[in-house]
Amino acid sequence: MGGKPILRDLNLSIPKAKTHALIGPNGSGKSTLAYTIMGIPKYKITHGKILFNKKDVSLLPPEKRAKLGIAMTFQNPPEVKGVTLSEFMKRISKGTFDYDDPIISRLMQRELNVGFSGGEKKISEIIQVFSLKPKLVIFDEIDSGLDINKLDRVVQLMREELEKTHASALVITHRPEILSKMKPDMTHVMLDGKIVCTSKNWRKVWDTVRRHSYEKCKECKLSIHKS
Amino acid sequence: MKNAKSASYQYINHKIKEIYAQNGITLLPMKEAMKKIPLAKRYAKKGRNEGYFMWVKKQPKFPLSSCVSVSSKNISQHVLNLLVVEKGIHVDMLSLCNALVENLNATHDAKGTIILKEGASATFKSIHRWGKDDKLTTNYRFVLEKDAKLSYYYKSLSPPARMDIKTTVLCYEGAKADMEIVINASGSDVKTTDTLYLNGDNASGTIKSRIVVSNGSEAKVYSQIVGNAAGRGHLDCQGMLLDNESRVTFIPKLIDKNKDVTMTHEASIGKISEEELNYLRSRGLSEDEAIELIVNGFLR
Numbered sequence: 001m002g003g004k005p006i007l008r009d010l011n012l013s014i015p016k017a018k019t020h021a022l023i024g025p026n027g028s029g030k031s032t033l034a035y036t037i038m039g040i041p042k043y044k045i046t047h048g049k050i051l052f053n054k055k056d057v058s059l060l061p062p063e064k065r066a067k068l069g070i071a072m073t074f075q076n077p078p079e080v081k082g083v084t085l086s087e088f089m090k091r092i093s094k095g096t097f098d099y100d101d102p103i104i105s106r107l108m109q110r111e112l113n114v115g116f117s118g119g120e121k122k123i124s125e126i127i128q129v130f131s132l133k134p135k136l137v138i139f140d141e142i143d144s145g146l147d148i149n150k151l152d153r154v155v156q157l158m159r160e161e162l163e164k165t166h167a168s169a170l171v172i173t174h175r176p177e178i179l180s181k182m183k184p185d186m187t188h189v190m191l192d193g194k195i196v197c198t199s200k201n202w203r204k205v206w207d208t209v210r211r212h213s214y215e216k217c218k219e220c221k222l223s224i225h226k227s
Numbered sequence: 228m229k230n231a232k233s234a235s236y237q238y239i240n241h242k243i244k245e246i247y248a249q250n251g252i253t254l255l256p257m258k259e260a261m262k263k264i265p266l267a268k269r270y271a272k273k274g275r276n277e278g279y280f281m282w283v284k285k286q287p288k289f290p291l292s293s294c295v296s297v298s299s300k301n302i303s304q305h306v307l308n309l310l311v312v313e314k315g316i317h318v319d320m321l322s323l324c325n326a327l328v329e330n331l332n333a334t335h336d337a338k339g340t341i342i343l344k345e346g347a348s349a350t351f352k353s354i355h356r357w358g359k360d361d362k363l364t365t366n367y368r369f370v371l372e373k374d375a376k377l378s379y380y381y382k383s384l385s386p387p388a389r390m391d392i393k394t395t396v397l398c399y400e401g402a403k404a405d406m407e408i409v410i411n412a413s414g415s416d417v418k419t420t421d422t423l424y425l426n427g428d429n430a431s432g433t434i435k436s437r438i439v440v441s442n443g444s445e446a447k448v449y450s451q452i453v454g455n456a457a458g459r460g461h462l463d464c465q466g467m468l469l470d471n472e473s474r475v476t477f478i479p480k481l482i483d484k485n486k487d488v489t490m491t492h493e494a495s496i497g498k499i500s501e502e503e504l505n506y507l508r509s510r511g512l513s514e515d516e517a518i519e520l521i522v523n524g525f526l527r
Contacts (some may be wrong), residue, residue, distance in 0.1 A: 014494045041504045058306075066511035082524025094526060111524075157476045 005046065006032045006194040011074070014136065014186075017164065019169040021179055021202060022188035025214050030172045033190070034140045036205055037170075038072045039065045041222075069135030072143050073125035079191065080112040082149065088112050093131035119150040130161040137162070138170045143178040155181040176206045189217045197223040236279045238295045250307050251285025252501040267309060270340055275307035280340070282311045283318055290319040295334040297326045297361070308339035309339030312347040320349060325356040333350045333361040333417055340368045342377035343402075355390075359414065363390040371402035373427065379406045383403075386415040386527070393420045398458065400427030408436045409526050412444040412473075419448040425458030425488060433461045436477075439522050441469035451480035454488030462492035469499065469518070 006029045016021050024030050037050060039062040050058045057065050080088070086108035089097060099105070104127065105126040107120055116124060122142055129137055139158065143151055155178060160168055171182055179187065179202045189197040189203045197217045199205050209214055234248035248254035253264075260267035260280030267280045279293060295306060297472035311317050326333050335357070343349055357363055364384070369375055377396065392517075396404045408419055423432045436449045466475045481490040499521050507517035 038509050041510070043502075061514075062505065063507040074506060074509075078506050080503055080507070080521065080524060082527035083520060088510075088520075090290055100396050128510060142475065166420065172460050195475060 004026070005193070007036065010048070010193070010195055012188065012195060014137075014168045014170060016168055017166040018023050018185040019171060019182055020171065020194060021171045021182065021184035021187045021204070022190055022195075023172075023174055023179075023187065023209070025174070028190045030190055031140055032193075034072055034138045034170070034172055035227060037065075037136075037138060038062055038070060041219065055078065063070075066132060068218075069117075069133070069138070070131040071132050071134035072138035072140060073110060075115045075141040077121055077125055079114045081114060081130065083112050084109055085112050085128075089131050092131040095131070097127065097131050099127065118145040119154070122146065122150075122154045126161065130165060133165065134167050136156050136168045136170070138172065141174075142171070143175050144174055147177040148177065152181075158182070169194055174208070179203075179206060191217060199223055229295070231289040232282075233289040233290050234281060234453065235325045236280075236281070236292040236293040238277070238293075240297060240299050241277065241304070243387050246279070248281070249287060249289075250286075251283070252287060252291075253280070253282040253284070255280045257309065260446040261311070264491040266311065267465045268269065270307070270309050274306055274336065274352065275305045275338065277304055278306040278337070280309045282313075282445075283316055284313050286316050287318060289499075290321055291409045292321045292323070294323045294325075295335070295337070296324070296333065297331055298328070298503065300331050301333070302331065304336065304418035306337040308337065310339070310341045312341075312343050314344045314444060317348045318350075320351045322351065324353075324355045326361050329358040330360060330463045331358055331495040333460055333487065334356070335363050335365075337365045338367070339499065340370065341377075342370045343377060345373045346375065347372070347412050348376035350378045351380070353379075353381045355381075355396075357383075357386060357387040357390075361387040363387050364374065365391075366393040367395070369396040369404065371398045371430075373399055373406055374401040375399075375402040376402065377406075378503075380409070381407070381410045384409075384411045386410060386412050386417055388414065389416045391418045391420075395422045395424070396432065397426055397431055398430035401429045401455075402427065403430070406432070406434045408434070408438075408448075409444070411447050411522065411526055412439070412441070413437045414442040415446075416446050417428075417446040419447075419451075422450070423452045423460055425452065425460055428457045429461065430456060430458035432458075435461065436464045436466075438465075438474045438475060439467045439526060440473040443470075443472040443474075444470060446475045447478070448476065448480045449480070451482060452490050452492075453484070454490055455484050457485055457487035458489075460488070460490045462490075462494070464494040465525075466496040467522065469522075470497060478521070482490075 029052045187202040199222050234254050237245040258276040259277040259294045261271045421434050440446045462479045464477045477494045479492045504517050
């Protein structure tokens with residue numbers, strides 16, 4: 001990005017219908033990885049490939065990746081004036097959407113992200129990406145800035161949608177609550193643009209990080225395939 | 228009743244296609260009105276004998292409409308319209324001016340006066356749709372007597388190569404006018420001059436302009452509020468520039484001649500944000516579709 005390499009020697013594979021978590025300190029490259037998988041133009045791949053269902057998508061623009069089934073929720077989605085969430089959903093949706101929820105119904109009539117609260121943004125992001133009938137959803141800090149009640153609502157919606165669609169998920173976070181609620185099949189730790197640990201036991205990973213900070217991940221033996 | 232009209236005036240090239248009005252509304256071709264009706268005589272202008280004279284004396288049930296079109300090559304229209312709305316009456320007016328096909332090389336030069344008498348109110352929507360090689364000049368004047376209310380909306384989503392539109396609103400005591408000008412200029416030279424006069428105490432109004440320029444367009448937007456009496460006014464100009472070949476100039480002006488006037492203005496010009504574009508693309512819209520969505524949203 002801007003000529004500065006951010007991610008290096010990175011290997012990550014997410015099987016179908018599995019949920020992986022990616023944790024790491026601020027600035028470690030987690031969001032960069034999300035944007036790179038999504039294909040946001042300013043993030044360029046200099047070495048390596050992104051394979052999606054065995055297809056090399058490394059050079060595809062974001063809209064093509066979206067059409068193939070890659071979707072991501074934005075941490076800070078921008079305001080788009082003059083179009084309501086409902087109009088936008090009708091435009092992008094691959095099928096019908098029907099939410100029997102007064103909060104969502106009210107949100108639908110408002111301009112996309114304009115004046116949305118933190119929780120409203122996250123809910124709007126989730127219903128948008130699932131309307132695309134995705135095969136992989138990247139949740140970029142979907143839990144940031146939410147109190148525990150709002151987080152519960154958001155996680156419940158994520159779980160329901162993931163169960164319905166059997167989509168794979170990459171949950172990027174630095175909070176333990178969402179891990180305990182999502183129970184990821186695999187947890188990865190990212191430090192300085194590298195995945196330094198991959199473990200099936202998110203609880204142990206989290207305990208290590210909590211007790212010894214992320215630095216410990218560099219030397220600990222927890223990882224099933226150390227890089 | 229959908230599409231019902233209390234008065235309708237349809238004019239193509241130099242011919243009237245339809246002219247009718249319900250009881251309580253006088254609707255005549257301007258040419259005829261100038262001879263018969265003293266009020267029309269006062270506004271008569273030499274060399275202008277196209278257009279309508281509409282006088283609303285009774286509350287209409289349905290909207291009023293006028294549609295002036297060009298369908299043949301090299302037509303030159305010189306229109307003079309006069310609409311008078313009597314005291315306390317509310318009208319909804321839809322005014323459409325267009326070329327029915329591209330490449331007609333039409334000239335549409337329209338002048339008009341709209342008088343809203345005491346306590347009268349109007350929503351006046353003016354929609355223009357012209358071909359690239361047509362020439363468009365308009366000069367409309369709205370006179371709002373005591374406590375009259377106007378909501379004026381002008382929209383041109385595909386302006387001709389050259390257009391010059393002028394709108395002047397005079398607000399007397401307690402009158403209120405909200406003007407909104409929406410233009411999407413692509414390969415066009417656009418000049419708009421919008422002026423709001425606060426001529427009576429407690430008169431108030433806003434001028435809101437939304438202009439998008441692209442493909443070598445040049446837009447000059449002159450908007451001003453003149454405070455002659457203790458009223459309130461606000462100017463709000465926002466532009467969006469889509470490429471480096473285009474240019475947009477905002478000239479907002481507040482002229483205060485009374486110490487009890489409150490006037491404010493805001494103006495901003497921006498571009499399409501990369502962040503918004505990427506966001507929409509990640510939801511499956513192509514770059515062009517995303518730009519269109521952002522532009523339409525901005526002009527809405």
